[in-house]
Amino acid sequence: MEIIEQDKRKCPTHLSTGECKTRLLPVKDALDILSGKWKLQIILSLTFGKKRFKQIQREIPGLTPKMLSKELKDLEMNELASRHVYDTSPVTVEYELTTYGKTLKPLIGELHKWGSKHRKRIIGRK
Amino acid sequence: MEIIEQDKRKCPTHLSTGECKTRLLPVKDALDILSGKWKLQIILSLTFGKKRFKQIQREIPGLTPKMLSKELKDLEMNELASRHVYDTSPVTVEYELTTYGKTLKPLIGELHKWGSKHRKRIIGRK
DNA sequence: TATATCGGTATCTTTTTGGAAAGCGGTACC
DNA sequence: GGTACCGCTTTCCAAAAAGATACCGATATA
Known part of the structure; x- marks a missing residue:
């Protein structure tokens, strides 16, 4: 990736x-x-604010820790999300969209617009 | 799909x-x-005008007939491309983007805009 | 007759992707 | 001492996507 x-x-x-x-x-x-199967849902989850690892996992049924961990690393590498570790116990790790990550929103919006029309067109035709 | x-x-x-x-x-x-691995290239190829099956295949190195056939069917099912058979010999089959298919262009344009900036950002950081 | 082209399809193998299950170090709670 | 939670990682496996190869009928060309 x-x-x-x-x-x-x-x-x-x-x-x-x-x-x-x-x-x-x-x-x-x-x-x-x-x-990819989970990226969009994870990004969407983060658009609602900071989230902890387990919190994201609970919000998205079926998402395994392995996949979540991998996707979050991807987001980090691309500077779209940031990871903050707090020295509590048990340890707290928070993820949030970076300012840059938020620039995805309008793009996703465009995909959404096109996709909605497409959905109507294809479903309506049967 | x-x-x-x-x-x-x-x-x-x-x-x-x-x-x-x-x-x-x-x-x-x-x-x-x-x-998917080939969709974008096939769509791009069709934005330059009608194309025959083999012509598309020749333009995109590595693309096997199986994959091309599958992707073209996908495009057809989604009403993004149309298929015209001409009774010549050997038979001529032409594919072209539908009017609807051309509505993808601005969307791809948006992806391109975001992607270009991202590319600069990520490559420039090393 | 042999070979080539067009527009594919069929079969098999490889690669990529994702899932299931277990486990780990650290802490906390009963 | 036993169990539970957090934030993961590791290993092994199954399913999905894609590639390699061969082949098809029809026609044209040498």
Whole structure:
């Protein structure tokens, strides 16, 4: 999921390498951040404020600690969420969206708009 | 990949079922249409005009007929692309984005905008 | 007759992704 | 001493996505 890895993606031959990089890769970057089984729900959960690890897990049924841990690390690596450890007992760990992470909101909003129309169109057609 | 299947997705408990449906599912619908290894490249290829099957395949190195066939069917099912068969020999089959399919462009544009900034941010930080 | 093209399909294998279960160090509570 | 909670990690496994390869009927070309 690292951005460097993604540079290995091949480009269509009808696009010059440079064109492909600038046209395709950024879109894939954005998609990678949002797609996957849990990412969206975790981000959505964090838009309602700081959350502790177990708290997120409880809010999202079926989410295992392994997956949550992995997704939160992804979010951290991409500077979209931050992790704060408090020296209590038992230890308290809080996650929250960074200011930067909140810039995802309008993007998700656009996906939502398109997706809603699509949903109506496809469901309405049967 | 069918929209009906997606209704089986579970909702976070802190959202009522209705809220979850209207908040989350449409976003997932949009993401499903764009994510995957080849979708974006195929859509991009079609934004340059009608294309024949083999033509698309040649433009996108590594793309097997099985995957191309599957993705084109997906696009058709979602009314994003149309398929035209011409009675020539050998048979000619052309695919093109529908008018509706072209509504994806601004959405992809938004993903591109966010992704470009992200790319600069993450690459620039090393 | 042999070979190639088009638009695929069918079968099998590999890779990627996600899930289930257990466990760990630290603390707290009974 | 036993059990429970927090925030994870580890290991092993199943399901899903994608790749490799071969093949098909119809037609054209050498």
